[in-house]
Amino acid sequence: MSKPKLAIYWAASCGGCDIAILDIEAKILDVAAAFDLALWPCAADFKKKDVEAMPEGSIDLCLFNGGIRSSENLEMAKLLRSRSKVLVAFGSCAHEGGIPGLANQFTHDELFASSYRETPSTDNAAGVLPLTHSAVKEGDLELPVIETTLKTLDQVVDVDYYIPGCPPQPTQIWAVMETIIQGKPLPPKGSVVGAGDKTCCEECPRTRDEKKLRHFRRPFEFFPDPAQCLLDQGIVCMGPATRSGCGGLCVAVGVPCRGCYGPPAGVKDQGAKMVSALASVIDSQDPAEIDAIIAEIADPVGTFTRFSLASSMFKRAGS
Amino acid sequence: MAFEPRIIGFLCNWCSYSGADLAGVSRIQSAPNLRSVRVMCSGRVDPTFILRAFELGADGVLVAGCHPGDCHYAEGNYKTMRRVALLKVLLKANGIDPRRLRVEWISASEGDKFARTVNEMTEELRQLGPLHPAVEPVAVAAD
Numbered sequence: 001m002s003k004p005k006l007a008i009y010w011a012a013s014c015g016g017c018d019i020a021i022l023d024i025e026a027k028i029l030d031v032a033a034a035f036d037l038a039l040w041p042c043a044a045d046f047k048k049k050d051v052e053a054m055p056e057g058s059i060d061l062c063l064f065n066g067g068i069r070s071s072e073n074l075e076m077a078k079l080l081r082s083r084s085k086v087l088v089a090f091g092s093c094a095h096e097g098g099i100p101g102l103a104n105q106f107t108h109d110e111l112f113a114s115s116y117r118e119t120p121s122t123d124n125a126a127g128v129l130p131l132t133h134s135a136v137k138e139g140d141l142e143l144p145v146i147e148t149t150l151k152t153l154d155q156v157v158d159v160d161y162y163i164p165g166c167p168p169q170p171t172q173i174w175a176v177m178e179t180i181i182q183g184k185p186l187p188p189k190g191s192v193v194g195a196g197d198k199t200c201c202e203e204c205p206r207t208r209d210e211k212k213l214r215h216f217r218r219p220f221e222f223f224p225d226p227a228q229c230l231l232d233q234g235i236v237c238m239g240p241a242t243r244s245g246c247g248g249l250c251v252a253v254g255v256p257c258r259g260c261y262g263p264p265a266g267v268k269d270q271g272a273k274m275v276s277a278l279a280s281v282i283d284s285q286d287p288a289e290i291d292a293i294i295a296e297i298a299d300p301v302g303t304f305t306r307f308s309l310a311s312s313m314f315k316r317a318g319s
Numbered sequence: 320m321a322f323e324p325r326i327i328g329f330l331c332n333w334c335s336y337s338g339a340d341l342a343g344v345s346r347i348q349s350a351p352n353l354r355s356v357r358v359m360c361s362g363r364v365d366p367t368f369i370l371r372a373f374e375l376g377a378d379g380v381l382v383a384g385c386h387p388g389d390c391h392y393a394e395g396n397y398k399t400m401r402r403v404a405l406l407k408v409l410l411k412a413n414g415i416d417p418r419r420l421r422v423e424w425i426s427a428s429e430g431d432k433f434a435r436t437v438n439e440m441t442e443e444l445r446q447l448g449p450l451h452p453a454v455e456p457v458a459v460a461a462d
Contacts, residue, residue, distance in 0.1 A: 105412075272366035275409065279402035285387060290404050300405075301412045314413040317373035317450075 004060035006035035007051070008090075009080055010042060011073035012100045012150065013066030017091040018042040020167035021063070024174045034181040035061070039080075048076070051083055059084040061180060063163075067093040067100045067310065068151040072144035081157040088193075092166035092260050094153040096270075097310020099166070101150050104309055105301060108148045152311045161186070163194040166260035166307060169246050195245030197265045200257050203248035204239055208232065212283035216296040219256065230256045231281070236303055241267065241274040260307050269313045271304035324444035326353040326437070327372040328381040331361045333391040334426045335383035341430030349434035350441040353381065360384065361422075362395025366406050369420060376451065379419045379444045381436065386424040396424070416447055 010018060018040075022028060038059050039046045051059075062084035068074050081087055092098035103111055116122065116129050134141045153159050163176060172194035179186065179193075187193060201208065208229040217234040224230060230237040230251060238259035239251060245261055263270035284290050297303060305312045330336040336357045342349060358364060361384025369380050382399060390396040399422060407417035423436050 269367050269370065271409065272370055272406075275366045275405045276402055279405055280398055282401045284401070285397050287400065287404070290401050294401075294405050294408060297408075300408050304409060313367060313370035313374060314409055314415075317370045317410075317413070317415060 003034065003036045005038040005058060006031070007037075007039040007059045007062040007080060007084065008042070009039060009062065009064050009066075009076060011064065011066030011076065011094070011153075012069035013091075013093060014099075015042065016167040017063075017065035017093075020091075020165075020170055021173055023170035024177070025170075027174050027177075030181065031177055034177075048079070051079060054083050056082050057085050060086065062087050063090040064088065064153055065091040065094050065167075067097050068147070068153065068156050069100060069103075070144035070146050074147070074156055077153060077157050086160045087153075087157065088161045088163055089153040089159045090163050091168055092164060092262065092307045095162045095164050095311075096262050096308040097150055097152050098260075098307050101152075101305075101307070101310030102302065103150050104315055108146065111146075150310050155311070160189050162192045162262075164192060164243060164260070164262040165195070165246060168194055169249075171247075172245055192243065192262070192265070195243050195261055198244045199264045200239035200242040200244055200246070200248055200251065200261070202244050203246070204229070204251045204257075205248065206230065206251060211281035213278075213281050213293070214283050215293065218298060219254065224254055226254060230254070236278070236297060238270075238274060238303070238306075240277045241270050258306050262308060270308045271312050271314060274304050322445065322449055324352050324378040324441050324449075325376060326379045326381055326440055326444065327377045328353045328355045328383060328437075329358050329361065329364045329368065330355050330381075330425075331363075331384040331391070331396075332357055332359045334385035334389070335361070335423075335433070337427035338383075338425040338429045338433045341427065342433045343430075345430050347430055347434040349437045352441045352444075353437045360390065360392050360395035361399040362390070362392065362397075362402075364399065364402075366402060369406065373415065373419070373450060378447070378450045379421065379440055381421050381423065381440060383423045383425045383433070383436070386426055389426070415450065418443060418447065419450065 037044055039051055062080050068077055089095045093100055112129055117124055117127055130143055132143050132145050176194045206229045207227055209232055211232055213234055215234050216236055219235055224233050235256050237256035239257040242257050242259045243261040243264045251257055259270055267273050282293055309315060330339055339355060361382050364382050372380050384396040384399055387396055403422040407420055411417045421440055425433050
């Protein structure tokens with residue numbers, strides 16, 4: 001009997017999710033023993049035409065990481081959706097847009113001008129920009145279109161499960177793979193797997209006390225107490241609005257949570273929830289003082305929606 | 320047809336909703352552009368309610384509660400104050416004019432203040448224009 005087929009694909013991605021899969025170390029041999037690999041551009045030589053030649057639904061499991069930035073990403077998302085029984089949005093970018101989602105603050109022209117002309121170390125006196133179509137003496141060259149908006153996987157195709165994280169932690173990746181390999185039942189379609197149901201605070205080793213914030217401070221401004229909750233000390237930590245599952249790795253070493261595991265169960269919008277949480281603990285009743293305290297939060301968009309801008313209600317409300 | 324702003328108003332049960340009611344009973348003329356949603360406290364208004372209102376076609380959102388110091392639940396309106404202040408920063412950063420979100424303290428006896436607020440907001444939004452020029456507001460079933 002043939003083994004179930006596994007596909008791993010990267011769209012607009014940094015490659016970290018593929019490395020995280022390899023970080024399950026020796027257990028990758030268990031994965032290789034349990035599955036036939038159908039596609040994994042990072043690690044194997046299967047081509048797009050190999051996937052196109054497969055019947056619909058013949059890939060049992062597809063782990064799709066990266067956001068949908070280009071027409072090629074979109075095409076591959078649709079192709080893999082049609083060829084896969086179970087399509088998983090793997091990692092923060094596929095789940096909620098991730099860091100590439102922050103590009104949605106800018107127009108297509110602004111992004112191109114910055115990347116190809118304006119950055120200080122760019123040497124492009126002729127102001128050349130990539131084109132979707134160029135005629136050169138050897139023939140015609142085609143490049144994918146960079147779409148105006150970075151989209152999440154579920155904004156373009158139907159997604160079965162989400163594995164959050166930037167990247168998902170290897171222990172969690174293995175937990176999900178083991179469940180599948182052992183044939184155990186999966187939760188309902190649309191669930192977040194490979195993560196917990198609570199918030200990052202549950203996994204944080206620090207002591208939490210009552211919060212009364214009169215100032216926000218950034219980690220470099222002082223030596224934070226290693227035992228005390230970072231938010232208690234005025235450092236904006238997204239822990240209260242972030243799903244558990246990572247083991248609280250960042251907060252344990254003094255780095256405030258940035259929210260890469262996405263919103264906790266039952267929360268629609270991570271950034272909006274954090275606004276609500278912070279508003280509750282700011283210790284002031286005077287409008288001018290409140291404005292001054294809020295002004296101490298550096299980069300609100302990059303703080304509240306660092307990973308979730310592409311999927312957040314803020315962007316949909318204003319678009 | 321001329322643009323008529325659509326405003327969603329979250330009004331607290333104890334003060335602002337009663338204030339709006341008083342405006343009605345007193346027959347004070349005011350613009351019909353605000354649709355009211357009664358909440359027990361302005362502090363109940365989650366930022367997602369406001370964002371959802373904008374997403375579904377509201378051109379402006381009003382959050383109205385008891386005067387500071389007079390909240391029926393002691394501190395709810397202070398949370399509203401801080402929440403709206405922070406939300407406005409994020410709205411602006413995301414290209415939504417923060418004037419579209421307004422917080423007002425309207426007591427149960429201030430029917431005229433309610434009417435004045437609705438009229439002012441309607442006119443300001445008429446100048447600002449629709450939030451979604453191309454999109455028709457939709458009616459949705461509960462999520």
